[in-house]
Amino acid sequence: MSNAEKDARLACSRLSIDLGALAHNWTYLASKAGTAECGAAIKGDGYGTGLAKAAQALFTAGCRTFFTAVPEEGLEARAAAPEARVFVLGGLLPDAAHLYHQAGLIPVLNCVAEIRDWAAYCASIDTPLPAAIHLDTGMNRMGLTPDEAKALSADTNLLGRFEPVLMMSHLYCGGDPDTAVSARQLQRFKDMTALFPGVPRSLANSAGIFLGPDYHFDVVRPGISLYGGAAMDDGENPMKPVATAEARILMLRDGFKGETIGYGASQTLTRDSRIAILGIGYADGYHRLAGTGGPQGPANAWINGHTVSLLGRVSMDLIAVDVTDVPEDACKRGDWVEMFGPHISVDEVAAKALTIGYELLTGLGRRYRRSYINAPQDNTAR
Incomplete structure (x- = not known):
């Protein structure tokens, strides 16, 4: 009897992860995203499916940009898909910029202090490293306020020390297609990102993809839909179950x-x-x-x-x-x-x-x- 068969005999519960369904879901969402690049959120251990396995399957399907929550997840994603871009949504931890750099992780800068730390590190090595900048469009969780974004856009010295590769924000009522909240967020996002011309933009999570092309911009970053969950509050869920x-x-x-x-x-x-x-x-x-x-x-x-x-x-x-x-x-x-x-x-x-x-x-x-x-x-x- 093999070890796998022994394990099966001893299991009281089991979890089957369909990586083919995961890849299918990414391909479907990429087709819905039009000309925008379709990334993937693989935080939370790949939404419980196993981050490394999920990253590998998604990379094979064509995904080249991943979003993790914390640096440890970023390191695991980097090992699983070394040719992909890996963003860390949780931001830049204090005194850790050199570790992000060594690991090839791209921090999502969520506040002015993080921006200053990243810019200072880039200046110290005389290399403008990439980073994303998070804008708060109404959620009051993470990201620059409109006034902070305006001040940053005018500070060419600070901006010139690193390379902004993505301006992003997060929808917080996207699952309701009839809410006016997302429409207000969309307008705020347009107004704030206009301060940073030429920098790619990302607003749409899973729900944002289904809200239509106005929300897609340059990069979409689905999460729950990849893993078979429903992104919208109502209507049929078109995604295949993964777990x-x-x-x-x-x-x-x-x-x-x-x-x-x-x-x-x-x-x-x-x-x-x-x-x-x-x-x-x-x-x-x-x-x-x-x-x-x-x-x-x-x-x-x-x-x-x-x-x-x-x-x-x-x-x-x-x-x-x-x-x-x-x-x-x-x-x-x-x-x-x-x-x-x-x-x-x-x-x-x-x-x-x-x-x-x-x-x-x-x-x-x-x-x-x-x-x-x-x-x-x-x-x-x-």
């Missing part, structure tokens, strides 16, 4: 009408029931509110062609599901149950847990037995 989370049935038991199930006695059985106990829980990133105790009611799971509902609260390591209506030969000890994937979307489960697909994906725990399928064969990033 499939499954749990093994550890045992089957009978429950009787009037009995309660799980912590807090949050659910009372209304009929005699057949119950499957699954080897997964909130320690694996499956949210507690997805169970019966949540205000939206229980999430669904899928087993061998049948949709089933969770029973009771989600525990740290265990979940109960109602398999009363599933034929016995389709629901046996050791069978695998899809918690989310092609039949139960990650966004559907997230909605039951009063959260978003981003949080479920990036919170995937370490106990899953991971496997990667449909990896591109001609991987030039290696």
